[in-house]
Amino acid sequence: MIDDTDREQGTEFLPRFDANGLLTAVVIDRSSKDVLMVAFMDREALDATLETGEAHFHSRSRGRLWKKGETSGNILRVAEIGVDCDQDALVLKVEPGGPVCHTGARSCFYRRLDDGRLTFVDS
Amino acid sequence: MIDDTDREQGTEFLPRFDANGLLTAVVIDRSSKDVLMVAFMDREALDATLETGEAHFHSRSRGRLWKKGETSGNILRVAEIGVDCDQDALVLKVEPGGPVCHTGARSCFYRRLDDGRLTFVDS
Numbered sequence: 001m002i003d004d005t006d007r008e009q010g011t012e013f014l015p016r017f018d019a020n021g022l023l024t025a026v027v028i029d030r031s032s033k034d035v036l037m038v039a040f041m042d043r044e045a046l047d048a049t050l051e052t053g054e055a056h057f058h059s060r061s062r063g064r065l066w067k068k069g070e071t072s073g074n075i076l077r078v079a080e081i082g083v084d085c086d087q088d089a090l091v092l093k094v095e096p097g098g099p100v101c102h103t104g105a106r107s108c109f110y111r112r113l114d115d116g117r118l119t120f121v122d123s
Numbered sequence: 124m125i126d127d128t129d130r131e132q133g134t135e136f137l138p139r140f141d142a143n144g145l146l147t148a149v150v151i152d153r154s155s156k157d158v159l160m161v162a163f164m165d166r167e168a169l170d171a172t173l174e175t176g177e178a179h180f181h182s183r184s185r186g187r188l189w190k191k192g193e194t195s196g197n198i199l200r201v202a203e204i205g206v207d208c209d210q211d212a213l214v215l216k217v218e219p220g221g222p223v224c225h226t227g228a229r230s231c232f233y234r235r236l237d238d239g240r241l242t243f244v245d246s
Contacts, residue, residue, distance in 0.1 A: 008226055011234075011241045018183070024161050026149050033156040035205070038147050038212040050239075060141070082158070082232040083241055085224050089161040091232050101208050103131055109205035109214050111134075116173075118134045118206055 008085050015046060016088040022058060023088055027100070029107075030079045030093040036100040037108040039068075041090070053078055055092055074098035131208050138169065139211040145181060146211055150223065152230075153202045153216040159223040160231040162191075164213070176201055178215055197221035 007014050015023055022040040029036055039057040041049065044065050048056035055076035059066040069075035074097045082091035101108040111118040130137050138146055145163040152159055162180040164172065167188050171179035178199035182189040192198035197220045205214035224231040234241040 011243075013236055013239060013241055024147055026158055026161060028158065035149055035151065035158070035214045038149060038207065081236040082244075083234045083236055084161065084231040085226050085228070085233070086231075089231075090236075091158045103208050105208070108207040108209075108212075110208070111206045113136055113204040113206055113213075116136060118136055120134075121205075 004086070007087050013083065014087055015043075015083075016086055017043065018088060022060075023090055025055075025057065025090045025092055027055065027076065027092045027094055030095055034107055035109055036094070036096060036106070049078060049092075055094060068100075069097065072098070072102070074100065076100070127209070130210050136206065137210055138166075138206075139209055140166065141211060145183075146213055148178075148180065148213045148215055150178065150199065150215045150217055153218055157230055158232055159217070159219060159229070172201060172215075178217060191223075192220065195221065195225070197223065199223070 002014050017023055021042045025039050025041050027036045028034060040060060042058040045056040045058045048065065055068045055078055057066050057068060076094040076096055078092050078094055080093040099106050110120060112121050125137050140146055144165045148162050148164050150159045151157060163183060165181040168179040168181045171188065178191045178201055180189050180191060199217040199219055201215050201217055203216040222229050233243060235244050
């Protein structure tokens, strides 16, 4: 049994996967610090990321391992991984090889909410 | 039925809650752009956030609405909300009123992963 205090205050990496077996992964640009995308990792995706240094996720819609850039070629080199207090979320600091969003945008966050409507922002 | 294209390219806010009724919310410091925490919002938490301008989440462990800072007093004023391509994740740009993490740290991401171990970083 893993103690909460160990998880929060220790130096051991004890990822806490949720009921669906997933961690939340926030991908940010190492240089600009912009949030580029949010995705999920199961144990397989985490291990593949740590082994290769390239971001892998678990696609909830396709139910399988998904190497970011496997189709587009825009892989994400992971420079650093931040871990949160209860170890159920990661921040991946990456050097993007191109647009991160499947729409072709630099970041998936290309809109902001203004008075209930979305406004396109520079991304 | 909401069309994927409308959701990705439109100006209508059409949040896509997951199978558990949740969106992912990434909280960043408006000034430093540091990622402070990651949490989840159901419809109730989203509405409360939009109505008050203060961050509310859905606590998965407690199964209820959770106003950030309700106990600590460190509420999060939301300055801007970014929305991602498929509208299942938000970035909240906030002005923190104090330490964001329940451990007392400025950010929940006070450790990074180095060769399989965690290292404490300035937070």
